[in-house]
Amino acid sequence: MLNIGGLHQGVVIDHIPAGGAMRIYDYLNLDALDAEVAIIKNASSKKMGRKDIIKIEGPITIDLDTLAVLYRGITINIIENDEIVEKRGLRLPERVTNIIRCKNPRCITSIEQELPHVFKLADEKTGVYRCIYCEERFKMK
Amino acid sequence: MRHLISPLDFSVEETNELLSLAEEIAADRSRFSHVAEGKKLATCFYEPSTRTRLSFEAAMLNLGGSVLGFSSADSSSAAKGESVADTIRVISCYADICAMRHPKEGAPLVAAMHAGIPVINAGDGGHNHPTQTLTDLLTIKALKGHLDNLTIGLCGDLKFGRTVHSLINATVRYPGVKFVLISPEELRLPGYIRKDVLDANHIEYKEVDVLEEVMPELDILYMTRVQRERFFNEEDYIRLKDSFILDTKKMRYAREDMLVLHPLPRVNEISTEVDKDPRAAYFKQAQYGVYVRMALIIKLLGLEVPTC
Incomplete structure (x- = not known):
């Protein structure tokens, strides 16, 4: 060991x-x-x-x-x-910036490179975040 | 400063207040004809949408204000690569309020975050279209007299139809609302809306694939278009498309006071013979769209409403 x-x-x-x-x-x-x-x-x-x-x-x-x-x-x-x-x-933070990338090709972040990728905690129990712009879902592993 | 980006940005109380103001406008339009004198609405439309843009412009002109703007990205500085944030900062120097349509989801939110003036989302891709939802609510409120205790039939493309999703989100906030979801299996309401909105709010609903059967139960029938390109094969489309076309034969099953709504434009999902039926409310709906946008402009600009 x-x-x-x-x-x-x-x-x-x-x-x-x-x-x-x-x-x-x-x-x-x-x-x-x-x-x-x-x-x-x-x-x-x-x-x-x-x-x-x-x-x-x-x-x-x-x-x-x-x-x-x-x-x-x-x-x-x-x-x-x-x-x-x-x-x-760890507590899931309410809001995370530039940690999760939005993968929705229809999201405004897909064409405006300088926009920060911001996700808000939608459901703490299930660990679901949503993009503040397009509401794309991101689930924690 | 308030903006309207999502259909749920306003509380139920605020929505009711807005709808009441819109009904006042509908009852006596001339009383409001100078309310926005000296104010300018910028219509920033990065993709064409004649109907929505003209509805906003008509609303502002009815209030005595004026309008400026662009109607496609090609005729704006977006074609030169300007960001939404920069564009709205500049527009804020020219106008008092902005209605923005953009093909990318979240663009009006970005605008609101950088604007010096109120921003109204006039449709962002397949995401939100809050003034359509307010239009739908006003049409129901004005013609039925209430938004609670209604059985609402939603027919057609429930999978991709953003107007349907927004309407569900907005009406579940009123007590006693039930839904009948009428669609081919391929175009059923997405699971996350059933789970997160309907089930989470203990809303009664059922899913069917035959329109006639459920017609007698409905207070409202909200029609949407079943688009050919949504189907995997032509056979399925041909097999299913007629089931979701409303005609006078199907209208015979409906109640005397049922209302037919449609966000328009219609293609063939409502037969033109239905237009003469007094229960067909879709063209009135377009008129209510102007009234609700007038009320919204008054609210967001904090304009004084003249007394009777």
Whole structure:
């Protein structure tokens, strides 16, 4: 078993579906972050069988709830002074900008490249978002 | 500042208020003939729609205002690649209110987000056409006297017909409304509307494929066109098209006070012999379309309504 040291201060993004860590790494633009980042792939998990984990050392100011749009079951552990001070799941954000792309060819976003792709949460229970322009449906995995 | 982008932008109370104003206008048009003097309506039509554009222009002219605009994307700066946001910013300097039709869904919303003037969605692709829905509501309210406790038959292309979807969304907000959905199986109402709108609001409805059978139950029959291009093969089209054509023979099954509505243009789904029937309300509907647009312009511009 691979051992990665604990964090003094930072964030652990846990319960990422196996193979999904790099998507989150890219989404959070972690390669531009001047901090220690550990990506653990295919870790054993009682709940998921296999999972990915990302550990980030240092304070992080990103709105991590937007990650719920990528993978809903992700959990976040906030570490301060070597201890977990907060452990929580993610709430689906009410509105997401430029995370989901509208695929409706009839949508105004299909011809106006500079328009932001904005989706609003339509049903939290089922994880359904709708494009604010054309109401195209997007269902969370 | 208010805009009208979706048929549900106005609450039931606001809709009722608007319809009452439109009925006042219908009863005494001359009283409103100077209400919008000095105001300008811009009709920004990125695709041709003579009927809707003329209805808006007639509405503004009836109110004593004036109109300017373009009637196709070719004759606008969109042809040069200007964005909707930039166009509306400029139009806001020229006019007091804008009615926009655009082939792309959501374009009027983008306009509303950047406009300095109220924007009315005059149809965005197959998405929304709120003034058609208001027209339908006003026609029913004016001719039936109420919008609640009605059995509404929707006939024809229920799958792609945006007017039908909007009308369902708007009328389920009134108590006691039931629907009879009359269409070939290929053109049935989409599952998400049945689930998210009808089932979610506990609305009674049934789906049938024979018009005559259900005619006696209906207070309103809303006809739409069954288009040839919606069918996979010619055989099915020929087999089914006559089932959804309204003629005097089928009208014999209808109640004395049933109303026939149609968003127009009609092709052959209502036989012209029905036009003489007093229950045929589709041309009156076009007239109510002007009244409701007059009321809408008054509301969105916050114009003062002269007292009797």
